[in-house]
Amino acid sequence: MKIDKVINNNLVRSFKDGKEVLVMGKGLGFKKHKNDFIDESLIERVYIIDEEEKNSNYLEVLLSNIPYTYIQTTNEIVRYAMNSLDKKLDETIWLSLTDHIYHAIDRAKKGKTVRNALLWEISRFYNHEYLIGKEAINIIKKRHDIQLAESEAGFIALYLVNAQMDDSLKVQETMEFVKRQRKILDIVKYHYGVELNESSVHYDRFFTHIKYFVRRISKEKNLLNEDLGFLDIIKTKYPQEYKCARKIEDYVNKEMNRELSEDEIVYLAIHIKRVIDESL
Template identity: 55%
Template sequence: MKERAKPMKVVKVINNNLIKSFDEHNNEILVMGCGLGFKKVPGDEIDESLIEKVYTCKEQGSSNQLIKLLENIPIEHIQVTNEIINFAKSSLGKKLNQNIYITLADHIHFALERYEKGINIKNALLWEIKKLYNHEYLVGKEALSIIRQRLGIELPEDEAGFIALHLVNALMDDLSMEKTTDMTKMIQQILKIIKYHFKLELDEYSIHYERFITHLKFFAQRLFTGSAMEDQDEQFIQALKNQYKKEYECTKKIQDYIKQEYGWELSEDEMIYLTIHIKRITMQ
């Protein structure tokens, strides 16, 4: 017969809705639920029927940051954020960095505060986000619907773009929100260089375009995280330069842009990587 798990005990009451405790593996956790901490004292058992979310804190700094955030944000905003993240995980089918619970709750809270004050911030990258991160953007649109249903507040479309960027950031390790924004700008500029170099419009609804965007995302992520590609055979590199001269010329323009804008030198391997994929997308 399976041994019944020991009930969670209150270690510290943060507020009426938040309690610090430990799980069965002695990891520090924050347990959230409406009224969960009401009239509770250290040592009391936690009413598991009231638990809405359990946050596992692996680092002390993360724990303190989360406590500070959850103390100052209305539980309704946190509940909405958790629902959005659960939907995002299901829709995207990918693991999200746990920091999304902090960053997105913070963003949504301030977005709702701005709404109450009549302040509307335009998202300068909204068009690019729609094109480059369409799935994340659609999740952002659903997030606005969840906020409308739960809180009765209609946030502007710009916020769907901001939420999408938070999701993109949570899908990529070692990237800050600022780097995610810069990465989005870089990808859009690379697409412009290709269009002008070949004097063509790319079919944004084709499977080839979608694959190309995926390649550009990984390319930009490697640059922003300082991850190098494996070396290619020198003979192979020279053969590609000769075979795809026009495409390599386009890649050199991209190299000049990246050096001027970010001060980074593209390796020969990255140049060839881009050349091959530019050849594929311009053939369609």
């Protein structure tokens, strides 16, 4: 690759496979000029610039103003997360998380802390990502000698949750999803007057269904109506589960202005039946 533009000592713009990219590495742009070859041994990350980002210099401005040590911190956290989760994360996490860490450290230096109102829910619903977030705080402490509040472990966890999904969302949107997931679980809990058995296999399956259910409904996507013909059977055989599923439908209709298909009702009722059987 050749340098198209030197942004700073550690960041240059180039082209790879016909796509515009930002190439990062310590000293990569030092005393370099346009059309110089990039020393590939120094490359730490290559970020592909999408069409929307091409139309602004936002990325260049953002990255040129963030010390390179923050980029290295994010690289270490993302590598740790991918190894721990055993998953490849969406590339968008790298930029968004770098920006977040930079401002989180800046706030901490000024004695400011942002409260995470959903910390409890995040630690319960996304415990693996939350524990990675706590380790990220340790990495930040080691690299920058600053102690971030526990609330930041929750925020970092949400970036990791986003990066595992098929579509990229803002952290604020993911927080809204967490609230809705909590509400749906509460509807089930209060309908039956029991605490759900969170250690059961069916709870895990139910919660996984709820996660994708909330995300799907928010994007106005119902399950394809396969005309299963099970709704009347569910209403007759599992009347309480059916009523509970209808309460969830009422909540979705009121809070999200969405209608549920019959198939959605059927699948919700079946999951409710299974998780309640293991909780009574």
